[in-house]
Amino acid sequence: MNPSERTVFVDADACPVKxxxxxxxxxxQVNMVFVSSYSHTLTLPSTASVVTVDNEKEAVDLYLMNKARKNDICVTQDHALASILLSKGVSVISPRGLVYQEDKISQMLDARYLSQKQRRMGEKTKGPKPFRQADRIKFVEQFLKILS
Incomplete structure (x- = not known):
């Protein structure tokens, strides 16, 4: 597929690889759309489209779910959003370079649910590891593979 026929959508509020x-x-030469809420200011070159949505909790996710189409790409670290987009034929990658797969997303959602349940019960769970240069490198490698 020609890259110019695809759009890269970015869940941009907390994206470390803009x-x-x-x-x-x-x-x-692929179109890119960075989506963020009003509480985040993005400074990007004119080659990038920027969409600003309400500050409501799921406003960015709703925009991405409604606009991303089959064969587009989305960069997000939100497993639930990834699950919905995968079912639409969208390629989804995390800022750490994890390419989400339909056959593994249910397991990821289950693990997230169990961690949330533990936290509600007052237990401590591990947070994400610090973002490193190796994560950036892996992201670029995987992102280029998806685009090619």
Whole structure:
């Protein structure tokens, strides 16, 4: 598929790889849309489209669910959003370079649910590991694979 026929959508509120996304999308000449809430200010080049939505909890997710189409790409770390987008034929990748797969998403959602349940019961759970340069490198490698 020709990259120019696809759009890269970015769940941009807490995305640590915005710069990398812009560089890769400019290199392969693919459209990119960064979606964030009003409480986040994005400074991006003119080659990137920026969509700002309400501050409501799921406003960014709802926009992405409604706009992303089959063969598009979405960058998000939200497992639930990834699950919905995968069912629409959207390729989904996390900022750490994890390419979400339909056959593994249920297990990821189950693990997330169990962690939330433990926290509600007052137990401590592990948070995400610190974001490292190796994560950026893995993201770019996987992102380029999806685009090619």
């Amino acid at each position: 710069k990398e996304i812009v560089e890769v999308c400019e290199q392969v």
